[in-house]
Amino acid sequence: MLDSSLKHTDSFQDRHIGPRPHDIEAMLHLLELDSLDDLVEKAVPLGIRMKQELGLGEGRSEHQVLAHLRKLATRNKVFRSYIGLGYHDCIVPPTIQRNILENPGWYTQYTPYQSEIAQGRLEALLNFQTMIAELTGLEVANASLLDEGTAAAEAMTLAHRVKGKSGASAIFVSELCHPQTIEVVKTRARPLGFEVIVGDHATFDFGTRVFAVLIQYPATDGTLHEYRAFAEKAHANDALVLAAADLMSLVALTPPGEFGADVCIGNTQRFGVPLGYGGPQAAYFATRDEYKRKMAGRIVGVAKDTRGKPAYRLALATREQHIRREKATSNICTAQVLLAIMASMYAVYHGPSGLKKIARRIHRATKVLQKGLETLGYSLGKAPFFDTVQVKGDADTLKAVVDAARAMHINLRTLDSNTLLVALDETVTASDLDDLFKAFASGNPVDFSAGDLADAVNDDIPEPFARKSPILTHPIFHRYHTETELMRYMHRLQAKDLSLTTSMIPLGSCTMKLNAAAELMAITWPEFAGIHPFAPADQAEGYRQLIEELEAMLADATGFEAVSFQPNSGAAGEYAGLLVIRAYHLDRGEPGRNVCLIPESAHGTNPASAALAGMEVDIVACDRHGNIDVKDLRDKAGKHRENLAALMVTYPSTHGVFEDVIQEVCHIIHENGGQVYLDGANMNAQVGICRLADLGADVCHLNLHKTFASPHGGGGPGVGPICVAPQLKPFLPGHPLVKCGGEKGIGAVASAPYGSPGILPIPYAYIAMMGGTGLKKASQVAILNANYMARRLESHYPVLYKGVGGFVAHEFILDTRSLKDTAGIKVDDIAKRLMDFGFHAPTVSFPVPGTLMIEPTESEPKDELDRLCDALITIRQEAAAIESGEADADNNPLKRAPHTVEDVSSDTWDRPYSREQAAFPAPWTRVHKYWPPVSRIDNTYGDRNFSGCCPM
DSSP: OOOGGGSOSOOHHHHHSOSOHHHHHHHHHHTTOSOHHHHHHHHSOGGGSOSSOOSSOBOOOHHHHHHHHHHHHHTBOOOEEOOBTTBOOOOOOHHHIIIIITOHHHHTOOOTTSGGGBHHHHHHHHHHHHHHHHHHTOSEEOSOBSOHHHHHHHHHHHHHHHHGGGTOOEEEEETTSOHHHHHHHHHHHGGGTOEEEEEOTTTOOOOSOEEEEEEEESOTTSBOOOOHHHHHHHHHTTOEEEEEEOTTGGGTBOOHHHHTOSEEEEEOTTTTOOOGGGOSOOEEEEEOGGGGGGOOSOEEEEEEBTTSOEEEEEESSTTHHHHHGGGSSOOOOOOOHHHHHHHHHHHHHHHHHHHHHHHHHHHHHHHHHHHHHHHTTOEEOOSOBSSEEEEEOOHHHHHHHHHHHHHTTEEOEEEETTEEEEEOOTTOOHHHHHHHHHHHTTTOOOSOOHHHHHTTOOOOOOTTTBOOSOOOOSGGGGSOOSHHHHHHHHHHHHHTBOOTTTSOOOBTTTOOOOOOHHHHGGGGSHHHHTOOTTSOGGGBHHHHHHHHHHHHHHHHHHTOSEEEOOOOSHHHHHHHHHHHHHHHHHHTTOTTOOEEEEETTSOTHHHHHHHHTTOEEEEEOBOTTSSBOHHHHHHHHHHTTTTEEEEEEESSOTTSOOOTTHHHHHHHHHHTTOEEEEEETTGGGTTTTOOHHHHTOSEEEEOTTTTTOOOOTTTOOOOOOEEEOGGGGGGSOOOSSSOOSOTTOOOOSSSSTTSSGGGTHHHHHHHHHHHHHHHHHHHHHHHHHHHHHHHHHTTTSOBOOOOGGGOOOSOEEEEOTHHHHHTOOOHHHHHHHHHHTTOOOOEESOSSTTEEEEOOOTTSOHHHHHHHHHHHHHHHHHHHHHHTTSSOSSSSHHHHOSOOHHHHHSSOOOOSSOHHHHHOOSTHHHHSOOOOSSOOBOHHHHHHTOOOSOOO
C-alpha cells in the first residue's frame, strides 16, 4: 500500500476543473445550496441517479498516464508499410506539426459558424477547396469530409438526387475500388434501397439502369485505366461518373474532371497527415458547378463585409440539418477541419513545383523498383502505374518474400496467392528500395543497388495519363515556401481566429472544454501516428490494448455492454446506432419496423440520420416547458406499434434540463416494440451521476470531442463511438479487411476498422487522469457553472426552460426574442457585439429560434464566467438605451458590431456613440484586445455571388 505522503501532489483534476474551492463555495452560496451533492439532489431526478461510484479508480498524474501510454506505444511496431489501399506514409513538415497540429490556437477553435472571428481558418479551408478543385479538374469542392469511403457514399447520394428522378435505383461500383470503400457504399446504399452492382467496368453493359458509376483512379491494385470511353458510355446512359482518386497521383496524372468525372472524391492523408492507424484524415469532395447546391458538407465562400472588403464565410448548405431536418441532403455535422488545414498548408508550403517533385520522385522510385524486380526475374503486371508495382509468382515464392520483408520490418500487400503489391510513398529512400530488393531475394544480398538502377529510369508518365493542365495556379501556392514565410502566414491566420486561447467558447450543446496538453502529447508519437490501418494485428498490440481499455472505461461510464469506435463523428455515431437497431429488428424477423420517433427539440442531425438509415420520421411534440409531451409520445408509439423501430432522444434534453420522465419515455417505446437511441451530446452533465443504460436506453453515441476532451479542431476531428446494450452487441459494425464488430455486424460505416484511432489517446488520458471521482466532479461543476450563470443572468434575460426545482442542467437558453420588438435587436446583433468583448457567441437560434444557448463547461474558472455574464449584462444595458430612446435605433453599437481596428482608427467617425464604447466596452479589453479582422459580413451577397475558390 503506497503511503499517502508518497502520492503525487499534483492532481490533474485540480488542473482541469476551473473554479477553485472558494469559487465553488461562492457559487453554491448564490444558488442557496450547501454542496455539489446538494446541487445534484436538487437538479437531477432521484430515480436516475447512480447507486454506485464509477469503477474507474483514482485519477493518475500526468506523468503516470504518459508513462503508461509510452508502454502501450512500445507494444506497437512501426514497420515500413507499402500496403496502399488508400493509406500511405508521408512526411509531416515539422513546422506544420508544431504550428497547426500541436497548437491550441488551431485545435481548440469551434466550427466557423461565426464567420467574422474565423477568418483565418476559413482562408485556410478556402485554400483547401482551391487545391482540390485544381487537382481534380472540377469547378467546386467542399471543405472536407470524414474519409474516402463515406465521401464515396456521399457522392452516391448526390448522384441519386440528380439522376434518381429517372427511376434508376442502382449504382455500378468497379471491383477495382478499394474494398473498404465498396463495403461502406454497400452499407449506406442498403437502407436507402439502392442496388450496388460490383463488377468489371470494362465489360459492364449498362443493361441495368444505373444512376451512377464509381471507379478508382489509380485502381486498388495500382493499375491505371483510361476511363474516358467508359465515362462517355455512362453519360450516354444518363448516369453520373464518380471517381475515387489518389490526390498525390493527380499532381502527375490527368485529372478526373478532364476524362469525364462528375464527382471526384478521395483522401488527403498523403498531404502531410499522419497515418494514425486509419484516422483522423480529411476526405475531399469535388464536383461540377451545376451540382454545388446538392453537395454535402460545408463549403467556404467569398463574400464581403460592411466596408466592402472581401471576407469568408460558410456558404450555401450551412447547417442544413437544422433547417431541412429529415429532408437534409446528409447528416454531416463534423468535418475534419484540422486535418484539412494541415493538408492545405502542405500544398501551400511545397507549392506546385514542390508537389511535382514529390510525385515524380515517387513515380521514379516505383520505376526503379520495377527495374530491380525484373532484374531479379520476377514477372510484373503490365498495366501502367503511378506508385504501385504488381509482382506475380507462385504462392510459396511470394510467401517467402512476405516473410523476408516482415523480418526486415516491411509490410507488403498480398492481393491474392499469386500477386503481391508494393505501394511506395514520399518517405521511400534508396536504402528502402535496396531492402525491398533483398526481401524479394528471400533475404539474400543482391548484386545491384537502387543507385545503380536510378539512371536507367525516368519519371515520365505514359500517355494518355500524363497531366497537361497546370496545378495550383493561385498566388497563395507560390508565396510561402520557406519555413520563415510559412510560420508567419500560419500565425497571421491564427491571430484572425478566436479560440480557447482567447476566451471561453460558451456554445450550448457543443461542450468546448479544455483540451489539456498532456492529453494530446501521445498522438504525434511515431508509435501511434505511424501505423497503417491494415498492418498485421501483431504490429498494433498497443493500439488494441488502448482500445480495449478505453472501451471498458466508456462502458463503465454509460452502463452499456459493448462499444464500437468505428463511427468517426457524432453524426456517424447516430447513423451507426440506428443501423444497429435496424439490423436487430431484421434479425428478429420484423423488417417492417421502420418508424423513428424524434422530439421536435432534437438536434437536426437526428432526423437526417434517421432518414439516411431508411427510417420514416414522426415528430413528437414538446410541452410549454420544453419537455417531451408524454401523451403525444404514447399516442404516436401506439399508433406505430407494429412498425415502431426507435426513439431518438437527447438527455439532458436539448433544452438543457433533466426531464424526470425519461425512464417512462423509454418504457413506452419498449412496450411498443421499439429500441431507444440516446444522443450522447449532453453526456457532460451525466458522467458519474447517472448512466445512460440505467435510463432505459439501448444504444447511444458519445462525442469524444465534447465530453471526453478531444479537441474540436475548428469542426473536426470528431469521434462518435456507439455503446450498446447486450441485445445489440452482435450487430456492431464490422469491416472487410479487419475482424471487428459483432458476429452479425452491420457493414462498415467508415473506411478504417476503428474509425479515427489516432486521437483515442486523448480521451484515454483524460479519463485516466480524472479517475472516477474527477469525472463525477467535472459533471457536478459543469452543472454548477451553468446554474450560476443562469442565476446571474435571469434578471436581465429570461431563462427559457428550467427543470426540477428550477434548476437547469449543464446548459441553458436565454430568451432574447423580446428585444426584437422593444429595441429592434436580433439575436445575431448580440452575437456580433460579443466579439467586441472578445467572446465567441453562444449557440444562436438553436434549439429555439431567436435565443442563445450557453454551456460554460467545468473547465472554465469563475472569473471567466463572470466576464461573460458582465458582457451580456452590458449588452442588455445597451439594448435598454435603444428602448429608452437614448441610443439611435439603427446606428448603435449592437447594430454596427463587430468593430474592427479600421473602423475605430478611421479619420471619419459617423456614429453617435464613442470609439471607446465601440472597441473597449469592458475593462479586460484594455488588458488584452481581440480584434475581429472584418466587420459584419453580408451573407446574402455571398450566396448570390458564390465563389468557392481563392479570389485572385
